[in-house]
Amino acid sequence: MTDTSKDITILGIESSCDETAAAVVVNGRKVLSNVISSQIDIHTVYGGVVPEIASRLHCENINGVIRLAMKEAGTGWDGIDAIAVTRGPGLVGALLVGVSEAKALAYALHKPLIGVHHIEGHIAANYISHPALEPPYVCLVVSGGHTHLAVVRGYREFELAGRTMDDAAGETFDKVARAVGLGYPGGPKVDRAAREGDPHAIEFPRGEVKDHPYDFTFSGLKSAVLNYINMAQMKGEEINVSDLAASFQRSVTDSLVSRTIRCAENYGIRKVAIAGGVSANSALREAMKAACEERGMECFYPEPVYCTDNAAMIASAAYYEYLAGRRDSMFLNAEPNLKLGDR
Ligand code: KG4
Numbered sequence: 001m002t003d004t005s006k007d008i009t010i011l012g013i014e015s016s017c018d019e020t021a022a023a024v025v026v027n028g029r030k031v032l033s034n035v036i037s038s039q040i041d042i043h044t045v046y047g048g049v050v051p052e053i054a055s056r057l058h059c060e061n062i063n064g065v066i067r068l069a070m071k072e073a074g075t076g077w078d079g080i081d082a083i084a085v086t087r088g089p090g091l092v093g094a095l096l097v098g099v100s101e102a103k104a105l106a107y108a109l110h111k112p113l114i115g116v117h118h119i120e121g122h123i124a125a126n127y128i129s130h131p132a133l134e135p136p137y138v139c140l141v142v143s144g145g146h147t148h149l150a151v152v153r154g155y156r157e158f159e160l161a162g163r164t165m166d167d168a169a170g171e172t173f174d175k176v177a178r179a180v181g182l183g184y185p186g187g188p189k190v191d192r193a194a195r196e197g198d199p200h201a202i203e204f205p206r207g208e209v210k211d212h213p214y215d216f217t218f219s220g221l222k223s224a225v226l227n228y229i230n231m232a233q234m235k236g237e238e239i240n241v242s243d244l245a246a247s248f249q250r251s252v253t254d255s256l257v258s259r260t261i262r263c264a265e266n267y268g269i270r271k272v273a274i275a276g277g278v279s280a281n282s283a284l285r286e287a288m289k290a291a292c293e294e295r296g297m298e299c300f301y302p303e304p305v306y307c308t309d310n311a312a313m314i315a316s317a318a319y320y321e322y323l324a325g326r327r328d329s330m331f332l333n334a335e336p337n338l339k340l341g342d343r
Pocket residue numbers: 017142143144145146169170171173174185186187188191276277278279280281282307308309
């Protein structure tokens with residue numbers, strides 16, 4: 001049994017996609033430092049993340065990012081109780097950089113090594129922004145690669161109630177943004193354009209998955225948006241990008257919020273959280289908050305910096321792994337297809 005009377009300080013490392021990040025977090029909730037080196041400017045040139053470039057940039061940046069996170073935290077290496085790292089899911093070459101770095105540090109410094117699930121990290125971001133939050137709650141995880149509806153029964157206990165049947169929510173944002181010429185990364189750009197638009201200007205479909213009340217589908221919506229753009233171009237009509245963005249966002253948000261609330265109601269859970277890059281979306285945050293308020297439920301979302309990829313969330317999730325006694329060996333490997341709840 002791990003002694004919980006003592007503060008546990010963890011260095012977290014994240015390199016699963018296009019952010020090289022390191023953070024120092026105490027007891028899973030108090031952030032001493034949170035350093036993120038984004039590669040977005042470079043990948044933007046190619047219109048999306050190029051895995052080979054991502055791996056190379058992680059190699060170049062990871063030592064400097066960790067050094068800065070340690071300097072800002074001011075704990076010194078003696079003050080670090082464990083080294084945590086994202087082990088999956090993600091791009092294998094990108095993950096391997098963080099995993100190798102964490103193994104080298106743990107070995108050289110004689111510290112415990114803890115491999116963390118990236119999605120569990122996104123969920124844990126809520127513990128940083130809401131220090132009093134405890135399971136059980138329902139969490140909608142919406143990122144570039146994942147759309148999961150998870151019933152969080154305990155800090156390490158997840159039931160996957162629903163998921164996307166096709167594209168992830170963030171991927172849909174990115175594809176629509178590209179189609180209307182807003183560029184990459186699409187989510188924040190659609191969010192910004194939508195603020196000037198009318199969400200009722202265009203009626204886009206809301207995908208339902210028959211007999212699966214908590215699952216999502218975005219392919220019909222994506223096709224409807226692309227058809228709308230093609231039709232307008234064929235007729236020589238100009239597209240109002242703000243109206244399109246706002247209407248598209250309303251459709252996505254309606255689908256996400258309705259399933260999440262349905263899940264919480266049916267499971268008899270009064271707390272709802274959102275996590276992942278798309279949880280930074282202002283319309284989604286507002287809509288989820290309003291739907292929860294209407295039903296007297298509590299609604300939680302992380303501060304924007306903890307919604308998109310960061311290492312503080314990895315150090316937070318690792319704290320609960322540490323308490324449960326998880327210690328990884330030098331055989332820890334990158335797991336690009338890790339499923340939620342896999343240990
Ligand atoms: O969680 P994340 O940083 O990386 C993954 O684990 O995938 O999520 C990135 C995704 C991208 O698809 C990006 O377009 C989306 O999150 N995103 C947003 C917003 N900010 C980031 N989507 C909608 N609105 C936003 N404000």
